[in-house]
Amino acid sequence: MRYVLTIKSENAPGTLYRIAGLLLRKKINIESLHVKEIDRKKHISLFTIEIFLSTHLMAKLIKQIDRVVEVTHAEYRRMQ
Protein backbone atom coordinates (compact mmCIF):
# COMPACT_ATOMS: atom_id res chain seq x y z
CA MET A 1 0.00 0.00 0.00
CA ARG A 2 1.08 3.56 -0.60
CA TYR A 3 1.06 5.64 2.58
CA VAL A 4 1.74 9.26 3.44
CA LEU A 5 3.31 9.93 6.81
CA THR A 6 2.87 13.35 8.37
CA ILE A 7 5.24 13.92 11.22
CA LYS A 8 5.69 17.02 13.36
CA SER A 9 8.92 17.37 15.24
CA GLU A 10 11.31 19.80 16.86
CA ASN A 11 13.27 21.50 14.11
CA ALA A 12 16.59 19.92 15.13
CA PRO A 13 19.51 18.42 13.21
CA GLY A 14 19.41 14.63 13.08
CA THR A 15 15.64 14.17 13.29
CA LEU A 16 15.28 13.24 9.63
CA TYR A 17 18.21 10.84 10.05
CA ARG A 18 16.52 9.16 13.01
CA ILE A 19 13.23 8.77 11.14
CA ALA A 20 15.00 7.58 7.99
CA GLY A 21 16.87 5.10 10.15
CA LEU A 22 13.60 3.55 11.30
CA LEU A 23 12.56 3.16 7.66
CA LEU A 24 15.95 1.69 6.75
CA ARG A 25 15.68 -0.95 9.49
CA LYS A 26 12.67 -2.31 7.67
CA LYS A 27 14.23 -1.68 4.24
CA ILE A 28 11.52 0.79 3.33
CA ASN A 29 12.28 3.12 0.44
CA ILE A 30 11.24 6.79 0.53
CA GLU A 31 9.15 7.63 -2.54
CA SER A 32 8.94 11.33 -1.79
CA LEU A 33 9.96 13.64 1.02
CA HIS A 34 9.17 17.19 2.02
CA VAL A 35 10.33 18.99 5.17
CA LYS A 36 9.50 22.52 6.24
CA GLU A 37 9.40 24.54 9.43
CA ILE A 38 5.73 25.30 10.08
CA ASP A 39 6.04 27.10 13.40
CA ARG A 40 8.90 29.60 13.64
CA LYS A 41 8.30 30.45 17.29
CA LYS A 42 8.17 26.88 18.56
CA HIS A 43 10.62 25.59 15.92
CA ILE A 44 8.32 22.84 14.72
CA SER A 45 9.00 21.08 11.43
CA LEU A 46 6.55 19.12 9.34
CA PHE A 47 7.72 16.04 7.46
CA THR A 48 5.64 14.59 4.66
CA ILE A 49 6.97 11.22 3.56
CA GLU A 50 5.51 8.84 1.00
CA ILE A 51 6.34 5.14 1.31
CA PHE A 52 5.13 1.74 0.18
CA LEU A 53 4.41 -0.62 3.05
CA SER A 54 2.18 -3.56 3.82
CA THR A 55 -0.76 -2.57 6.00
CA HIS A 56 0.05 -4.69 9.06
CA LEU A 57 3.47 -3.02 9.41
CA MET A 58 2.21 0.54 9.15
CA ALA A 59 0.69 0.77 12.63
CA LYS A 60 3.88 -0.61 14.17
CA LEU A 61 6.11 1.77 12.24
CA ILE A 62 4.16 4.88 13.17
CA LYS A 63 4.46 4.01 16.87
CA GLN A 64 8.22 3.66 16.51
CA ILE A 65 8.37 7.06 14.80
CA ASP A 66 6.17 8.53 17.50
CA ARG A 67 8.61 7.19 20.10
CA VAL A 68 11.42 9.41 18.77
CA VAL A 69 12.07 12.05 21.44
CA GLU A 70 11.98 14.98 19.01
CA VAL A 71 8.74 13.90 17.34
CA THR A 72 5.65 15.65 18.69
CA HIS A 73 3.04 14.10 16.45
CA ALA A 74 2.99 11.30 13.88
CA GLU A 75 0.16 9.96 11.74
CA TYR A 76 -0.38 8.19 8.45
CA ARG A 77 -3.01 7.88 5.78
CA ARG A 78 -3.46 5.59 2.85
CA MET A 79 -3.13 7.05 -0.63
CA GLN A 80 -5.95 6.23 -3.00
Place this chain on the structure above:
Amino acid sequence: MEKISGAQALMKSLLREGVDTIFGYPGGAIMPVYDALYDYKDSIRHVLVRHEQGAAHAAEGYSRLSGKPGVCMVTSGPGATNLVTGIADAMSDSIPIVCITGQVTAAALGTDAFQEAPVIGIVTPVTKWCYQITNAAEIPHIVAKAFHIASSGRKGPVLIDITKDAQFELCEYDDSIQTITLKSRHDPHFAKKLDRAAALLNSAKRPYVLFGHGISLSKAENELVQFVEQGGFPAASTLLGLSSMPKSHPLYMGMLGMHGNYAPNKLTNKADVIFAIGMRFDDRVTGDIKKYAPQAKIIHVDIDHAELDKVITADIAIHADAKEFLAQITPLIKSRKHDEWIGQFKKLDTEEREVVVDAELYPKSGEISMAEVVRIVSEKTKGKAVIVADVGQHQMVSARYYGFENSDSFITSGGLGTMGFALPASIGAKIAGPKREVIAIIGDGSFQMNIQELGTIMQEKLSVKIIILNNRHLGMVRQWQELFFEERYSFVHMENPNFNKIADGYSIPNELVEERKDLAPALDRMLKAEGSYLLDIMVKRDENVFPMIPSGAAVDEVRLK
Protein backbone atom coordinates in the same frame (compact mmCIF):
# COMPACT_ATOMS: atom_id res chain seq x y z
CA MET B 1 28.05 36.07 36.74
CA GLU B 2 31.46 34.45 36.88
CA LYS B 3 32.43 32.63 33.74
CA ILE B 4 33.61 29.04 33.80
CA SER B 5 34.79 26.69 31.08
CA GLY B 6 32.48 24.23 29.35
CA ALA B 7 34.43 21.42 31.00
CA GLN B 8 33.76 22.89 34.45
CA ALA B 9 30.11 23.44 33.55
CA LEU B 10 29.94 19.76 32.66
CA MET B 11 31.31 18.80 36.08
CA LYS B 12 28.81 21.04 37.85
CA SER B 13 25.98 19.66 35.73
CA LEU B 14 26.96 16.07 36.50
CA LEU B 15 27.10 16.81 40.23
CA ARG B 16 23.67 18.41 40.00
CA GLU B 17 22.37 15.12 38.55
CA GLY B 18 23.81 13.26 41.52
CA VAL B 19 26.63 11.58 39.61
CA ASP B 20 29.16 10.02 41.97
CA THR B 21 30.91 7.63 39.59
CA ILE B 22 32.21 7.88 36.04
CA PHE B 23 33.60 4.95 34.08
CA GLY B 24 35.99 6.37 31.57
CA TYR B 25 39.12 6.50 29.54
CA PRO B 26 40.85 9.80 28.68
CA GLY B 27 42.20 10.90 25.33
CA GLY B 28 42.95 13.96 23.23
CA ALA B 29 39.50 15.33 22.51
CA ILE B 30 38.18 14.94 26.08
CA MET B 31 41.29 16.32 27.84
CA PRO B 32 39.77 19.64 28.98
CA VAL B 33 37.05 17.65 30.78
CA TYR B 34 39.59 15.34 32.38
CA ASP B 35 41.50 18.42 33.49
CA ALA B 36 38.35 19.76 35.16
CA LEU B 37 37.68 16.34 36.69
CA TYR B 38 41.05 16.59 38.46
CA ASP B 39 39.48 19.24 40.71
CA TYR B 40 36.49 17.03 41.50
CA LYS B 41 38.37 13.92 42.57
CA ASP B 42 36.80 14.06 46.01
CA SER B 43 33.20 14.16 44.84
CA ILE B 44 33.31 12.01 41.70
CA ARG B 45 34.96 8.60 41.60
CA HIS B 46 36.52 8.04 38.22
CA VAL B 47 37.07 4.41 37.34
CA LEU B 48 39.74 3.97 34.71
CA VAL B 49 38.66 1.05 32.56
CA ARG B 50 41.01 -0.75 30.18
CA HIS B 51 38.85 -0.51 27.05
CA GLU B 52 35.92 1.80 26.32
CA GLN B 53 33.52 -1.12 25.81
CA GLY B 54 34.24 -1.95 29.43
CA ALA B 55 33.18 1.57 30.44
CA ALA B 56 29.78 1.18 28.79
CA HIS B 57 29.11 -2.25 30.34
CA ALA B 58 30.36 -1.06 33.74
CA ALA B 59 27.91 1.85 33.51
CA GLU B 60 25.15 -0.68 32.76
CA GLY B 61 26.09 -2.81 35.76
CA TYR B 62 26.20 0.31 37.92
CA SER B 63 22.77 1.35 36.72
CA ARG B 64 21.24 -2.06 37.40
CA LEU B 65 22.20 -1.96 41.08
CA SER B 66 21.97 1.77 41.81
CA GLY B 67 18.75 2.44 39.91
CA LYS B 68 20.39 5.60 38.54
CA PRO B 69 21.82 6.20 35.08
CA GLY B 70 25.40 4.96 34.80
CA VAL B 71 27.85 7.42 33.30
CA CYS B 72 30.74 6.70 30.98
CA MET B 73 33.12 9.16 29.39
CA VAL B 74 35.57 8.63 26.59
CA THR B 75 37.47 10.46 23.89
CA SER B 76 36.55 10.98 20.25
CA GLY B 77 37.05 8.61 17.31
CA PRO B 78 38.04 5.11 18.46
CA GLY B 79 37.15 5.91 22.05
CA ALA B 80 33.60 6.65 20.99
CA THR B 81 33.27 3.81 18.48
CA ASN B 82 34.45 1.35 21.13
CA LEU B 83 31.40 2.31 23.18
CA VAL B 84 28.95 1.28 20.51
CA THR B 85 28.44 -2.36 21.56
CA GLY B 86 27.72 -1.28 25.11
CA ILE B 87 25.28 1.38 23.94
CA ALA B 88 23.44 -1.10 21.72
CA ASP B 89 23.33 -3.50 24.65
CA ALA B 90 21.78 -0.85 26.90
CA MET B 91 19.27 -0.02 24.15
CA SER B 92 18.17 -3.65 23.87
CA ASP B 93 17.78 -4.06 27.62
CA SER B 94 16.38 -0.57 28.39
CA ILE B 95 19.23 0.34 30.72
CA PRO B 96 19.72 4.06 31.42
CA ILE B 97 23.27 5.15 30.74
CA VAL B 98 24.66 8.56 29.84
CA CYS B 99 27.67 8.47 27.54
CA ILE B 100 29.87 11.52 27.15
CA THR B 101 32.25 11.59 24.22
CA GLY B 102 34.88 14.15 23.31
CA GLN B 103 34.85 15.41 19.75
CA VAL B 104 37.28 17.33 17.55
CA THR B 105 36.81 21.10 17.45
CA ALA B 106 33.73 22.42 15.67
CA ALA B 107 35.90 23.89 12.93
CA ALA B 108 37.47 20.46 12.27
CA LEU B 109 34.16 18.57 12.11
CA GLY B 110 33.72 16.82 8.80
CA THR B 111 37.36 17.21 7.75
CA ASP B 112 38.53 13.70 8.66
CA ALA B 113 40.53 15.25 11.47
CA PHE B 114 42.71 13.10 13.72
CA GLN B 115 40.50 10.81 15.84
CA GLU B 116 37.36 12.20 14.28
CA ALA B 117 34.42 9.82 13.91
CA PRO B 118 30.85 10.82 13.09
CA VAL B 119 29.68 9.63 16.48
CA ILE B 120 26.17 11.02 16.30
CA GLY B 121 25.73 9.36 12.92
CA ILE B 122 27.01 6.06 14.27
CA VAL B 123 25.03 5.91 17.50
CA THR B 124 21.70 7.45 16.48
CA PRO B 125 20.02 4.09 15.75
CA VAL B 126 21.22 2.56 19.03
CA THR B 127 20.48 5.44 21.39
CA LYS B 128 17.25 6.72 22.80
CA TRP B 129 18.56 10.22 22.18
CA CYS B 130 21.86 11.85 21.34
CA TYR B 131 23.13 15.39 20.89
CA GLN B 132 26.29 17.17 19.82
CA ILE B 133 27.28 20.21 21.88
CA THR B 134 29.25 22.91 20.10
CA ASN B 135 28.59 25.80 22.53
CA ALA B 136 29.54 25.66 26.20
CA ALA B 137 26.38 27.53 27.19
CA GLU B 138 24.27 24.53 26.09
CA ILE B 139 25.89 22.16 28.57
CA PRO B 140 23.73 22.59 31.72
CA HIS B 141 20.48 22.20 29.82
CA ILE B 142 21.61 19.33 27.61
CA VAL B 143 23.02 17.35 30.54
CA ALA B 144 19.74 17.78 32.43
CA LYS B 145 17.82 16.71 29.35
CA ALA B 146 20.08 13.69 28.80
CA PHE B 147 19.60 12.36 32.33
CA HIS B 148 15.87 12.94 32.17
CA ILE B 149 15.49 11.12 28.85
CA ALA B 150 17.71 8.21 29.94
CA SER B 151 15.74 7.56 33.10
CA SER B 152 12.15 8.37 32.17
CA GLY B 153 9.56 6.32 30.29
CA ARG B 154 11.21 3.30 28.74
CA LYS B 155 14.75 3.82 29.94
CA GLY B 156 17.73 3.68 27.66
CA PRO B 157 21.10 4.99 26.60
CA VAL B 158 21.76 8.59 25.60
CA LEU B 159 24.95 10.16 24.28
CA ILE B 160 26.34 13.68 24.46
CA ASP B 161 29.17 14.49 22.06
CA ILE B 162 31.10 17.65 23.07
CA THR B 163 33.51 19.38 20.74
CA LYS B 164 36.86 20.23 22.25
CA ASP B 165 36.42 23.98 21.73
CA ALA B 166 33.12 23.87 23.63
CA GLN B 167 34.97 22.23 26.53
CA PHE B 168 37.44 25.14 26.61
CA GLU B 169 34.94 27.91 25.90
CA LEU B 170 33.93 30.17 28.79
CA CYS B 171 30.25 30.41 29.62
CA GLU B 172 27.96 31.64 32.35
CA TYR B 173 26.78 28.63 34.29
CA ASP B 174 23.09 28.89 34.95
CA ASP B 175 22.46 26.83 38.06
CA SER B 176 18.69 27.03 37.97
CA ILE B 177 17.33 23.52 37.56
CA GLN B 178 16.14 23.09 34.04
CA THR B 179 12.71 21.55 33.82
CA ILE B 180 12.52 19.09 31.04
CA THR B 181 9.12 18.07 29.82
CA LEU B 182 8.74 15.35 27.29
CA LYS B 183 5.57 14.52 25.48
CA SER B 184 3.37 11.99 27.20
CA ARG B 185 0.87 9.80 25.45
CA HIS B 186 -2.25 9.47 27.51
CA ASP B 187 -4.64 6.63 26.71
CA PRO B 188 -8.22 7.97 26.99
CA HIS B 189 -9.50 4.41 27.42
CA PHE B 190 -7.17 3.55 30.28
CA ALA B 191 -9.80 3.27 33.02
CA LYS B 192 -12.00 1.07 30.86
CA LYS B 193 -9.07 -1.19 29.95
CA LEU B 194 -8.07 -1.51 33.60
CA ASP B 195 -11.57 -2.73 34.47
CA ARG B 196 -11.70 -5.10 31.49
CA ALA B 197 -8.31 -6.56 32.38
CA ALA B 198 -9.38 -7.14 35.99
CA ALA B 199 -12.66 -8.72 34.87
CA LEU B 200 -10.87 -11.02 32.44
CA LEU B 201 -8.42 -12.15 35.12
CA ASN B 202 -11.20 -12.63 37.66
CA SER B 203 -13.13 -14.89 35.30
CA ALA B 204 -10.10 -16.85 34.08
CA LYS B 205 -9.84 -20.56 34.75
CA ARG B 206 -6.19 -20.84 33.83
CA PRO B 207 -4.68 -17.36 34.29
CA TYR B 208 -0.96 -16.96 33.78
CA VAL B 209 1.27 -14.00 34.60
CA LEU B 210 4.44 -13.33 32.58
CA PHE B 211 6.81 -10.65 33.80
CA GLY B 212 10.00 -9.12 32.51
CA HIS B 213 12.63 -6.49 33.09
CA GLY B 214 9.97 -3.79 33.45
CA ILE B 215 9.34 -4.97 37.00
CA SER B 216 12.82 -4.19 38.27
CA LEU B 217 13.12 -1.06 36.11
CA SER B 218 10.04 0.42 37.76
CA LYS B 219 10.84 -1.11 41.18
CA ALA B 220 7.54 -2.97 41.15
CA GLU B 221 8.75 -6.17 42.84
CA ASN B 222 6.48 -5.81 45.88
CA GLU B 223 3.47 -4.83 43.78
CA LEU B 224 4.03 -7.88 41.57
CA VAL B 225 4.05 -10.28 44.51
CA GLN B 226 0.93 -8.66 46.00
CA PHE B 227 -0.83 -8.93 42.66
CA VAL B 228 -0.08 -12.62 42.03
CA GLU B 229 -0.86 -13.52 45.65
CA GLN B 230 -4.19 -11.72 45.49
CA GLY B 231 -5.32 -13.61 42.39
CA GLY B 232 -3.45 -16.82 43.16
CA PHE B 233 -1.88 -16.51 39.71
CA PRO B 234 1.02 -18.70 38.64
CA ALA B 235 3.80 -16.43 37.36
CA ALA B 236 6.82 -16.96 35.15
CA SER B 237 9.76 -14.71 34.39
CA THR B 238 11.72 -13.76 31.32
CA LEU B 239 15.52 -13.88 31.54
CA LEU B 240 15.71 -10.24 32.62
CA GLY B 241 12.75 -10.56 34.96
CA LEU B 242 14.69 -13.06 37.08
CA SER B 243 15.06 -12.11 40.74
CA SER B 244 12.10 -9.72 40.57
CA MET B 245 10.17 -12.45 42.40
CA PRO B 246 11.85 -14.86 44.84
CA LYS B 247 12.41 -18.25 43.25
CA SER B 248 11.14 -19.90 46.41
CA HIS B 249 7.73 -18.20 46.15
CA PRO B 250 4.98 -20.83 45.76
CA LEU B 251 3.47 -18.94 42.82
CA TYR B 252 6.78 -18.63 40.97
CA MET B 253 6.74 -21.22 38.20
CA GLY B 254 10.11 -20.63 36.57
CA MET B 255 11.69 -19.05 33.54
CA LEU B 256 10.26 -18.62 30.07
CA GLY B 257 12.12 -18.91 26.83
CA MET B 258 14.37 -21.03 24.70
CA HIS B 259 16.24 -22.49 27.68
CA GLY B 260 13.66 -21.70 30.29
CA ASN B 261 11.73 -24.23 32.32
CA TYR B 262 9.55 -26.94 30.88
CA ALA B 263 6.21 -26.11 32.51
CA PRO B 264 6.26 -22.32 31.94
CA ASN B 265 6.83 -22.80 28.22
CA LYS B 266 4.57 -25.79 27.70
CA LEU B 267 1.64 -24.30 29.59
CA THR B 268 1.80 -20.98 27.75
CA ASN B 269 -0.30 -22.81 25.19
CA LYS B 270 -2.79 -24.03 27.81
CA ALA B 271 -3.55 -20.80 29.69
CA ASP B 272 -6.88 -19.11 28.98
CA VAL B 273 -5.73 -15.62 30.04
CA ILE B 274 -2.13 -14.42 29.78
CA PHE B 275 -1.20 -11.26 31.64
CA ALA B 276 2.17 -10.05 30.38
CA ILE B 277 3.79 -7.08 32.10
CA GLY B 278 7.08 -5.28 31.51
CA MET B 279 8.12 -7.72 28.82
CA ARG B 280 8.16 -7.50 25.05
CA PHE B 281 7.52 -11.01 23.72
CA ASP B 282 11.09 -11.43 22.53
CA ASP B 283 11.50 -14.19 19.94
CA ARG B 284 13.51 -16.20 22.47
CA VAL B 285 10.38 -16.18 24.65
CA THR B 286 7.71 -16.79 22.03
CA GLY B 287 9.27 -19.31 19.68
CA ASP B 288 7.08 -19.50 16.57
CA ILE B 289 4.69 -16.58 17.02
CA LYS B 290 2.05 -18.18 14.81
CA LYS B 291 1.75 -20.96 17.37
CA TYR B 292 2.12 -18.78 20.45
CA ALA B 293 -0.82 -19.05 22.83
CA PRO B 294 -3.54 -19.02 20.13
CA GLN B 295 -6.08 -20.17 22.73
CA ALA B 296 -5.42 -17.38 25.22
CA LYS B 297 -6.80 -13.91 25.71
CA ILE B 298 -3.75 -11.71 26.12
CA ILE B 299 -3.41 -8.64 28.33
CA HIS B 300 -0.17 -6.79 27.62
CA VAL B 301 1.05 -3.97 29.84
CA ASP B 302 4.15 -2.05 28.82
CA ILE B 303 5.60 1.40 29.36
CA ASP B 304 6.57 1.61 25.69
CA HIS B 305 3.57 2.17 23.47
CA ALA B 306 5.51 0.85 20.47
CA GLU B 307 5.90 -2.57 22.13
CA LEU B 308 2.14 -3.08 22.30
CA ASP B 309 0.88 -5.22 19.40
CA LYS B 310 4.42 -5.31 17.96
CA VAL B 311 4.95 -9.06 18.16
CA ILE B 312 1.78 -10.47 19.69
CA THR B 313 -1.55 -8.77 19.17
CA ALA B 314 -3.07 -8.30 22.60
CA ASP B 315 -6.77 -8.46 23.40
CA ILE B 316 -6.17 -5.67 25.88
CA ALA B 317 -3.05 -3.57 25.28
CA ILE B 318 -2.28 -1.15 28.09
CA HIS B 319 0.30 1.59 27.97
CA ALA B 320 1.40 2.01 31.59
CA ASP B 321 4.21 1.90 34.10
CA ALA B 322 4.35 -1.53 35.76
CA LYS B 323 4.44 -0.27 39.33
CA GLU B 324 1.56 2.16 38.93
CA PHE B 325 -0.52 -0.31 36.99
CA LEU B 326 -0.09 -3.19 39.44
CA ALA B 327 -0.97 -0.91 42.34
CA GLN B 328 -4.18 0.04 40.51
CA ILE B 329 -5.28 -3.41 39.37
CA THR B 330 -4.56 -5.43 42.52
CA PRO B 331 -7.52 -4.00 44.51
CA LEU B 332 -9.80 -5.08 41.63
CA ILE B 333 -8.61 -8.69 41.70
CA LYS B 334 -10.68 -11.30 43.50
CA SER B 335 -8.86 -13.48 45.97
CA ARG B 336 -8.71 -16.92 44.36
CA LYS B 337 -6.71 -20.10 44.23
CA HIS B 338 -5.95 -22.09 41.11
CA ASP B 339 -4.70 -25.29 42.66
CA GLU B 340 -5.58 -27.61 39.82
CA TRP B 341 -3.99 -25.34 37.23
CA ILE B 342 -0.87 -24.85 39.34
CA GLY B 343 -0.83 -28.62 39.78
CA GLN B 344 -0.24 -28.91 36.04
CA PHE B 345 2.89 -26.78 36.41
CA LYS B 346 4.05 -28.91 39.32
CA LYS B 347 3.56 -32.10 37.32
CA LEU B 348 5.63 -30.89 34.39
CA ASP B 349 8.18 -29.50 36.81
CA THR B 350 8.63 -32.95 38.29
CA GLU B 351 9.14 -34.31 34.79
CA GLU B 352 11.83 -31.69 34.11
CA ARG B 353 13.52 -32.50 37.39
CA GLU B 354 13.61 -36.19 36.71
CA VAL B 355 14.79 -35.96 33.12
CA VAL B 356 17.12 -32.95 33.27
CA VAL B 357 17.67 -31.21 36.55
CA ASP B 358 18.66 -33.91 39.03
CA ALA B 359 21.33 -35.36 36.78
CA GLU B 360 22.81 -31.91 36.12
CA LEU B 361 22.74 -30.70 39.70
CA TYR B 362 23.98 -33.86 41.37
CA PRO B 363 26.26 -35.77 38.99
CA LYS B 364 27.94 -38.65 40.71
CA SER B 365 30.85 -39.18 38.38
CA GLY B 366 32.63 -37.68 35.43
CA GLU B 367 33.64 -34.10 34.97
CA ILE B 368 32.15 -31.20 36.94
CA SER B 369 28.89 -29.89 35.45
CA MET B 370 28.14 -26.18 35.11
CA ALA B 371 24.88 -26.72 36.95
CA GLU B 372 26.45 -28.20 40.06
CA VAL B 373 28.80 -25.22 40.33
CA VAL B 374 25.86 -22.82 40.20
CA ARG B 375 23.91 -24.99 42.68
CA ILE B 376 26.74 -24.95 45.22
CA VAL B 377 27.27 -21.19 44.78
CA SER B 378 23.55 -20.72 45.31
CA GLU B 379 23.53 -22.85 48.47
CA LYS B 380 26.60 -21.18 49.93
CA THR B 381 25.29 -17.66 49.30
CA LYS B 382 21.71 -18.60 50.26
CA GLY B 383 20.49 -17.11 46.99
CA LYS B 384 21.40 -13.61 48.12
CA ALA B 385 24.36 -12.76 45.90
CA VAL B 386 24.29 -10.64 42.76
CA ILE B 387 25.00 -12.94 39.85
CA VAL B 388 26.46 -11.25 36.79
CA ALA B 389 26.33 -13.73 33.96
CA ASP B 390 27.90 -13.38 30.56
CA VAL B 391 26.37 -14.86 27.41
CA GLY B 392 26.15 -18.50 26.47
CA GLN B 393 25.51 -21.85 28.15
CA HIS B 394 26.85 -20.66 31.51
CA GLN B 395 24.34 -17.78 31.36
CA MET B 396 21.40 -20.11 30.87
CA VAL B 397 22.67 -22.45 33.59
CA SER B 398 23.12 -19.51 36.00
CA ALA B 399 19.62 -18.29 35.19
CA ARG B 400 18.13 -21.76 35.66
CA TYR B 401 19.88 -22.88 38.82
CA TYR B 402 20.73 -19.90 40.99
CA GLY B 403 18.04 -19.57 43.68
CA PHE B 404 17.44 -15.82 43.55
CA GLU B 405 15.89 -14.60 46.78
CA ASN B 406 16.53 -10.84 46.56
CA SER B 407 15.55 -8.39 43.86
CA ASP B 408 18.19 -6.86 41.58
CA SER B 409 20.27 -9.99 41.79
CA PHE B 410 20.69 -11.05 38.19
CA ILE B 411 22.57 -8.91 35.72
CA THR B 412 23.11 -10.18 32.23
CA SER B 413 22.98 -9.14 28.60
CA GLY B 414 19.57 -10.27 27.41
CA GLY B 415 18.45 -8.64 24.19
CA LEU B 416 21.74 -8.08 22.44
CA GLY B 417 23.47 -11.13 23.91
CA THR B 418 26.83 -9.43 24.25
CA MET B 419 29.71 -11.75 25.05
CA GLY B 420 32.22 -9.92 27.22
CA PHE B 421 29.47 -8.18 29.20
CA ALA B 422 29.90 -9.75 32.62
CA LEU B 423 33.39 -8.80 33.76
CA PRO B 424 32.97 -5.03 33.24
CA ALA B 425 29.30 -5.13 34.35
CA SER B 426 30.37 -6.77 37.61
CA ILE B 427 32.74 -3.82 38.19
CA GLY B 428 29.86 -1.37 37.91
CA ALA B 429 27.61 -3.57 40.05
CA LYS B 430 30.18 -3.86 42.84
CA ILE B 431 30.72 -0.10 42.89
CA ALA B 432 26.97 0.57 43.05
CA GLY B 433 26.39 -2.15 45.64
CA PRO B 434 29.61 -2.46 47.67
CA LYS B 435 27.86 -4.37 50.46
CA ARG B 436 26.49 -7.04 48.16
CA GLU B 437 28.38 -10.15 47.14
CA VAL B 438 28.94 -9.75 43.40
CA ILE B 439 29.81 -12.95 41.55
CA ALA B 440 30.57 -12.91 37.85
CA ILE B 441 29.90 -16.25 36.18
CA ILE B 442 31.62 -16.31 32.82
CA GLY B 443 32.42 -18.81 30.10
CA ASP B 444 35.97 -19.18 28.87
CA GLY B 445 35.03 -17.61 25.53
CA SER B 446 33.21 -14.63 27.02
CA PHE B 447 35.94 -14.06 29.61
CA GLN B 448 38.47 -13.44 26.87
CA MET B 449 36.32 -10.80 25.20
CA ASN B 450 36.91 -8.23 27.95
CA ILE B 451 39.64 -9.93 29.98
CA GLN B 452 41.52 -6.63 30.15
CA GLU B 453 39.09 -5.38 32.80
CA LEU B 454 40.92 -7.50 35.36
CA GLY B 455 43.22 -4.48 35.42
CA THR B 456 40.35 -2.24 36.49
CA ILE B 457 39.41 -4.69 39.25
CA MET B 458 43.02 -4.68 40.43
CA GLN B 459 43.44 -0.91 40.39
CA GLU B 460 40.09 -0.20 42.07
CA LYS B 461 40.63 -3.01 44.60
CA LEU B 462 37.15 -4.35 43.95
CA SER B 463 35.96 -7.46 45.70
CA VAL B 464 34.48 -9.04 42.60
CA LYS B 465 34.37 -12.83 42.60
CA ILE B 466 34.96 -14.40 39.21
CA ILE B 467 33.99 -17.92 38.25
CA ILE B 468 35.08 -19.17 34.86
CA LEU B 469 33.02 -22.16 33.75
CA ASN B 470 35.68 -23.45 31.43
CA ASN B 471 34.63 -26.04 28.86
CA ARG B 472 37.31 -25.08 26.34
CA HIS B 473 34.54 -24.42 23.85
CA LEU B 474 32.05 -21.87 22.64
CA GLY B 475 29.53 -24.12 24.26
CA MET B 476 26.25 -22.72 22.99
CA VAL B 477 27.41 -22.68 19.38
CA ARG B 478 28.84 -26.17 19.86
CA GLN B 479 25.46 -27.33 21.17
CA TRP B 480 23.69 -25.96 18.10
CA GLN B 481 26.23 -27.56 15.79
CA GLU B 482 25.64 -30.87 17.57
CA LEU B 483 21.86 -30.66 17.40
CA PHE B 484 21.16 -28.79 14.17
CA PHE B 485 24.32 -28.92 12.03
CA GLU B 486 25.08 -32.64 12.03
CA GLU B 487 27.90 -32.37 14.56
CA ARG B 488 30.03 -30.35 12.18
CA TYR B 489 31.98 -28.55 14.90
CA SER B 490 33.12 -25.51 13.00
CA PHE B 491 35.56 -23.32 14.97
CA VAL B 492 34.13 -23.78 18.43
CA HIS B 493 37.12 -25.35 20.16
CA MET B 494 39.29 -22.89 22.08
CA GLU B 495 42.83 -23.37 23.13
CA ASN B 496 42.90 -21.21 26.20
CA PRO B 497 45.73 -19.49 28.03
CA ASN B 498 46.50 -20.29 31.64
CA PHE B 499 43.90 -18.09 33.34
CA ASN B 500 45.59 -18.57 36.71
CA LYS B 501 48.82 -17.07 35.44
CA ILE B 502 46.84 -14.20 33.96
CA ALA B 503 45.11 -13.60 37.31
CA ASP B 504 48.53 -13.80 38.99
CA GLY B 505 49.68 -11.04 36.68
CA TYR B 506 46.88 -8.86 37.98
CA SER B 507 47.56 -9.88 41.61
CA ILE B 508 44.13 -11.50 41.85
CA PRO B 509 44.16 -14.60 44.09
CA ASN B 510 43.02 -17.61 42.09
CA GLU B 511 42.65 -21.34 41.90
CA LEU B 512 42.26 -23.98 39.25
CA VAL B 513 39.53 -26.51 40.02
CA GLU B 514 39.55 -29.75 38.07
CA GLU B 515 38.09 -32.32 40.44
CA ARG B 516 34.70 -32.50 42.09
CA LYS B 517 36.16 -32.97 45.56
CA ASP B 518 38.00 -29.64 45.28
CA LEU B 519 34.99 -27.63 44.12
CA ALA B 520 33.14 -26.82 47.34
CA PRO B 521 36.28 -25.99 49.37
CA ALA B 522 37.51 -23.71 46.58
CA LEU B 523 34.16 -21.91 46.48
CA ASP B 524 34.38 -21.48 50.26
CA ARG B 525 37.80 -19.89 49.97
CA MET B 526 36.55 -17.64 47.18
CA LEU B 527 33.55 -16.46 49.21
CA LYS B 528 35.63 -15.91 52.35
CA ALA B 529 38.26 -13.87 50.52
CA GLU B 530 38.21 -10.16 51.33
CA GLY B 531 39.13 -8.96 47.87
CA SER B 532 38.69 -10.22 44.36
CA TYR B 533 39.14 -13.90 43.64
CA LEU B 534 39.12 -15.98 40.48
CA LEU B 535 38.25 -19.63 40.08
CA ASP B 536 38.98 -21.36 36.81
CA ILE B 537 36.67 -24.36 36.94
CA MET B 538 37.09 -27.10 34.36
CA VAL B 539 33.65 -28.34 33.42
CA LYS B 540 32.35 -30.98 31.07
CA ARG B 541 33.22 -29.99 27.51
CA ASP B 542 30.17 -31.32 25.70
CA GLU B 543 27.33 -30.44 28.02
CA ASN B 544 24.05 -29.34 26.42
CA VAL B 545 21.51 -27.00 27.97
CA PHE B 546 18.01 -28.44 28.18
CA PRO B 547 15.07 -27.90 28.07
CA MET B 548 15.24 -26.22 24.72
CA ILE B 549 12.76 -24.74 22.30
CA PRO B 550 14.43 -25.43 18.96
CA SER B 551 14.72 -22.37 16.77
CA GLY B 552 11.42 -21.83 14.92
CA ALA B 553 9.47 -24.31 17.04
CA ALA B 554 6.45 -23.46 19.17
CA VAL B 555 6.68 -22.92 22.94
CA ASP B 556 4.88 -26.17 23.65
CA GLU B 557 7.35 -28.06 21.49
CA VAL B 558 9.98 -27.46 24.16
CA ARG B 559 12.27 -30.49 24.38
CA LEU B 560 13.64 -32.10 27.51
CA LYS B 561 16.40 -33.87 25.60
